[in-house]
Amino acid sequence: MSPRSAAVNEELRRRSRERLLQATVELVDERGYEATTLADIADRAGAARGLVSYYFPGKRQLLQSAVHRLMHRELAAGLEREPCTTDGRERLARAIDAILGLARDRPRLMRTHMAGMLTAEGFIQCPEQQRLAFLLRDTVARYGSADPDTDYRMLRALLMGAVVAILLPGAPMPAEQLRAELFQRYGLAWGLGVPPSAEPPAEGF
Structure with a gap:
């Protein structure tokens, strides 16, 4: 049997890493962070225990990458859902709704993620975070920002603050x-994105 090509090996490594990230999201969502071990994650992913350490220096880094992957995928799905649009305001509304939706639908996971970023390891750069950053930066650019780099960081900070406030x-x-506060800040009509109700909450809600 001839040895596998470099491209095949790379694809196998990518799939193994993806399985570990998915298993981490599932288990932390089900059991919580402390009750989830690296061995549990490897078992759920069908991977050798040593493979976890090969890709990630520790559980906290693995969790951040896993949640950033989830956020990236949810954001991408929200932005590209039917009917597809290039309208910058609609896309920004969808982005806000996608992130706030994760806080609503995955409270344990997102609370753990936010708490982890306040530990000594802090905010960890990884490929999944970079994909998320690209989508958010592209969103503010399409919205019409004259300075997407600065405005992306502001949007990220506002979304993180909103998630913390929800949780x-x-x-x-x-x-x-x-949601109403964020939409007002960016001049977005309440009916854009995926509105949770027909009308925005009353002032002083």
Whole structure:
């Protein structure tokens, strides 16, 4: 049997990494961060335990990459859903709704992710984060930003703050109110994106 080509080996490595990232999202969502071990992740992914350490220096880094992958995929799906559009305001509305939707639908996972970025490791650069950054930067550019690099960072900060506010234990803010604040900031009509209700919340909600 002839040895596998470099391209085949690269594809196998990519698939193994993808399985580990998917398994991490599933298990942390189901069990929580502390109850999920690297061995559990490897078992769920059908991979050798040593493969986890080959790709990631630790569980915290693995989780960040896994959640950034999920965010990237959700954002891409939201931006490209039917009917497809190139309208910058509609795409920004979809982006906001995609990220806020993750806070609503995956509270345990997103709370763990946000808490992890406040640890000593901080914000970790990885291929998944770079894909997410590209989509957000492209979104503000299509919206009409004259300085997409700066405005992308502002949008990222505002979205992170909104997610934290939604998930804050004991004092969560309503997602609809946060959506309304973001839409007002960017001059977006409430009916753009995927509105959670026919009308925005009343002032002072």
